Amino acid sequence: GSVPVSAGPGLSCTLRRAAERRMSEQGKGSASASAAAPAPGSDTYKGWLFKWTNYLKGYQRRWFVLSNGLLSYYTQAEMAHTCRGTINLATAHIDTEDACNIVLSSGGRTYHLKASTEVERQRWVTALELAKAKAIRMMNDQSDSGDEEPTSQSDRSEIQGTLKILVSKLDDLSTCNDLIAKHGAALQRSLSELEGLKVPVEGGEKIKAVNERATLFRITSNAMINACRDFLDLAETHSRRWQRALQYEREQRTHLEETIEQLAKQHNSLERAWREAPTLVSSTPSAPTTNKGSERSRKEEASDEDEDTEYFDAMEDSPAFITVTASENTQHRSQSNLSGASGGQPSDWNQDDHMSPSCNDVSGKELQPRRQRRTHIPDKPNYSLNLWSIMKNCIGKELSKIPMPQVNFNEPLSMLQRLSEDLEYHELLDKAARCDSSLEQMCLVAAFSVSSYSTTVHRTAKPFNPLLGETYELDRLEEFGYRSLCEQVSHHPPAAAHHVISQRGWTLWQEITIASKFRGKYLSIMPLAIHLHFHASGNHYVWRKVTSTVHNIIVGKLWIDQSGDIEIVNHRTKETCQLKFSPYSYFSRDVPRKVTGVVADSGGQAHYILSGTWDEKMESSKIVQSSRGGSGSEGKQKTVYQTLSPKLLWKKYPLENAENMYYFSALALTLNELEEGIGLTDSRLRPDQRLMEDGRWDEANSEKQRLEEKQRAVRRRREAEASDALDEREYEGYQPLWFHQRRDSITGETNFVYKGGYWESKDRQDWSMCPDIF
Structure with a gap:
């Protein structure tokens, strides 16, 4: 009789803790649902900012969308269909100039942005920094996991198969739940009937003990069923969220591919339309800018090439000076011996x-x-690709x-x-x-x-x-x-x-x-x-x-x-x-x-x-x-x-x-063109290049792969020799045959310069020092 007495309170504590945990998780779920609105630091952040275009147009209002580590911007007229540019924050440097300005540097280009207020500027900076950190983490995760395509056809088939198995197991659990409830109730009724029979006192005690054990079993079974139900509810909720996230990522990738392709088509049609239009003749000669202020130079570098060169708000640099051809008299006056x-x-x-x-x-x-x-x-073959x-x-x-x-x-x-x-x-x-x-x-x-x-x-x-x-x-x-x-x-x-x-x-x-x-x-x-x-x-x-x-x-x-x-x-x-x-x-x-x-x-x-x-x-x-x-x-x-x-x-x-x-x-x-007496490493002797010039491209492809694999094998052998060296400080790595690194006395730069010996080797026709690379 000690087992049911000690197990009862312990089980009730377990059930109470489970109930408290469910209530806590439900509270967290409602809290997270109330905070789902876009805010700085969330996956998506949108708003208007002013973007520097050029010195004639200055700052222009653009609609910016921050999503998945990418900052895209649009004009008001083209928000529905055409993205003007995208900045990858994973490789961007974020800086601030004054109370309202943001400076983004990415891929060798600089973007100058301005918010309407200092508070709005700070919101954007916070959102950009968080998005940058997340993009870097995602990029590192992708590089660690390889370049496998997560949404391939085989992956989708595997996901669908797994979902079917989970649904089948859920049905089995529901059936077991019904059977346990049904048989448990029948067992309880049978035991109650046994208690009502006239049996000796010893038999009644044993029946009572069995009844207590049956009650304990039913409570335990109910607790297990409740825990399973909670787990399934939680898994179903997360599964829906993961499915939405996966679907969103698929849509974003598809949208990005379509946008890039659409931009390229627009680019092509614009070029074709311009070439068919009448040619405009310049009426004013111009020459390049020579001396401009440092701030102007910096912002000229910051101008967006996609936007300011290829689209309709493109403007040209104003010439810094004007050239005028002097008259004939002026020319004779300036220099008397000029020709005609x-x-x-x-x-x-x-x-x-x-x-x-x-x-x-x-x-x-x-x-x-x-x-x-x-x-x-030989004429170039016509291969489509x-x-x-x-x-x-x-x-x-x-x-x-x-x-x-x-x-x-x-x-x-x-x-x-x-x-x-x-x-x-x-x-x-x-x-x-x-x-x-x-x-x-x-x-x-x-x-x-x-x-x-x-x-x-x-x-x-x-x-x-x-x-x-x-x-x-x-x-x-x-x-x-x-x-x-x-x-x-x-x-x-x-x-x-x-x-x-x-x-x-x-x-x-x-x-x-x-x-x-x-x-x-x-x-x-x-x-x-x-x-x-x-x-x-x-x-x-x-x-x-x-x-x-x-x-x-x-x-x-x-x-x-x-x-x-x-x-x-x-x-x-x-x-x-x-x-x-x-x-x-x-x-x-x-x-x-x-x-x-x-x-x-x-x-x-x-x-x-x-x-x-x-x-x-x-x-x-x-x-x-x-x-x-x-x-x-x-x-x-x-x-x-x-x-x-x-x-x-x-x-x-x-x-x-x-x-x-x-x-x-x-x-x-x-x-x-083939020549006699050239070095054994000369480009004229490359077999893949020679096959391509002769129009035998399939053979050239095979030969190219062979040469590249041979080069990789040589590199692996060289690296192995370096790791096996007794004193790695003495290992200098690969050394060119005809050039060596020297510091230039005029510019101070270190670069490879010719050390001599090639033309003397050619005169002697001694190429014994040349490596076998072909």
């Missing part, structure tokens, strides 16, 4: 008499190449980490050969080396820096990524007096070093580490600096290339644009050239791909105006007089420069049938 270029029409650089005569010395040897190079390659199906899952990833197993995206040249294409117009540097005036030399160097982009205007295919240790030589010593060597010096990050030595008085070297990001509908590529040294004068020029952008990655015809500023500095004389590459705009009245520039001395006084396009030609105009003009739209006075007639610095070589040969230039057609 008049009316503002450009004359050829070789006839240019406002340049030193030494700049125009051209030897007959330069015009008579000794070797006949090839002028065509669905870029969107491959690219939509690569948004936000580094270009070097996007898997590209197919050569269908490539052109039959390596990045090392593309780098050598900078020498297409090497004769500009030959002429510059003969110039006595460093300012005239600067004009030619600027034209050379622009000419390297002319080969990219239609080159939307991707060059082959060089294998580690791959090299490329361009030996034009007999024809043009120069030798060029490139080597892939690093793989993570990918980096290539380039060195050119010319017998005609100059040396050029550069290291390219391409930092690139895939942004959904466009791809940005940002290379590094170039060094140029002239032997006779000691002039050392340094400049950095502008950003290249590939548009219409998803839908429409691919096209390339170059935009940004180049500052060329002569470190010996401190003379500078400021070049501005205007970004392409549908609504600009300027000629597309426009480049303008100013050449100034060490004191900042302008001497030459440069103008042209990066895909066609560049001209220079000598400044003969400057004066302060009227105020511009920003209320600042503009300088008016009077110049001589423009003189042609550089013009692109025409090439027939280029569209069927990957849009290669004349030099590019010769780069993959």
Whole structure:
């Protein structure tokens, strides 16, 4: 009899605690339901903010939506269907300027936002910080769990099967509940009937004990059933919430894909409509901005490219000065020995008499190449490819980490050969080396820096990524007096070093580490600096290339644009050239791909105006007089420069049938031509690239995968050797064969420079030191 006495109070305490727990959970549920309204820190936060667009329009009112770690913004007229831009908070930096301003920096772009009050600003900052922390956690969770698709067809089938099993088990529990209640009641009645019978006293005691045990069993069973019911209710509630969250995530992903695709289609249709419209002719010549305030420069960088360049509120930078071609009398007065270029029409650089005569010395040897190079390659096969199906899952990833197993995206040249294409117009540097005036030399160097982009205007295919240790030589010593060597010096990050030595008085070297990001509908590529040294004068020029952008990655015809500023500095004389590459705009009245520039001395006084396009030609105009003009739209006075007639610095070589040969230039057609005596690691010997050039793309794909797997195996072996080394401090990692890292004495930067030995090895035909990479 001790068991039921001790068990009874304990069981009642258990039941009471269960009841209190249910009441507590019901209270929490109601509290959470009352707090479900959007608030700072919740999954979604919306409201109006003012966003900086440009200096003419200033701040514009935009509708901002914060959801799932993404901050999207809309105009009032397009809130229902078109998103103007999206900021990923996981990689964004959040800052505040004053009482109402918010500054977001993400992906190399800066967004200036303004709230109506300080309190509203603080709410947004709190919401953004919480959303950023959550986005970072989600990103880390995703990277830990891999890239498996959570909503695939197989996963959905598994979820449906699990739900069916749970429903079946719930039915079984309900049936057991009914049976326990039914049989328990029958047992209770039977025991009551036994108690009513006339039995001996001992039998009555035993029947009473059995009855107590049956009662205890029924109480226990009821407690278990209640606990099961509570568990099922809780599971059902959470299941519904998880289903809603999962459905919301699916809808958000679908909406994002549809929005990106719709944006790309709108982009394509706008471009087509603009090209079919009548051409607008600019009536006012303009030149680039040279000196602006630091705040203006900072906000120019902050302007939203998607919004201010490609949409209807796009506005152009106001020119900082105006150029006017001087009259014929003024030209004669300024310089009496000018030749007959008049009316503002450009004359050829070789006839240019406002340049030193030494700049125009051209030897007959330069015009008579000794070797006949090839002028065509096999036509490109017509393969169709669905870029969107491959690219939509690569948004936000580094270009070097996007898997590209197919050569269908490539052109039959390596990045090392593309780098050598900078020498297409090497004769500009030959002429510059003969110039006595460093300012005239600067004009030619600027034209050379622009000419390297002319080969990219239609080159939307991707060059082959060089294998580690791959090299490329361009030996034009007999024809043009120069030798060029490139080597892939690093793989993570990918980096290539380039060195050119010319017998005609100059040396050029550069290291390219391409930092690139895939942004959904466009791809940005940002290379590094170039060094140029002239032997006779000691002039050392340094400049950095502008950003290249590939548009219409998803839908429409691919096209390339170059935009940004180049500052060329002569470190010996401190003379500078400021070049501005205007970004392409549908609504600009300027000629597309426009480049303008100013050449100034060490004191900042302008001497030459440069103008042209990066895909066609560049001209220079000598400044003969400057004066302060009227105020511009920003209320600042503009300088008016009077110049001589423009003189042609550089013009692109025409090439027939280029569209069927990957849009290669004349030099590019010769780069993959087989030659005798080249190094064993030369790009011309790459089998996958050679197969692609011959039109055998399926074989090229297989060969490309073999080479990449071979490179990975070599890297794994090298890492294993490093870990097995007795003293890891002595292990230096991979060392290039022909280049080594040194600090530049002029710029202070550390980069890979040529250490010598390649051309001597070629003369001896000794390539025993070359690794087996093919």
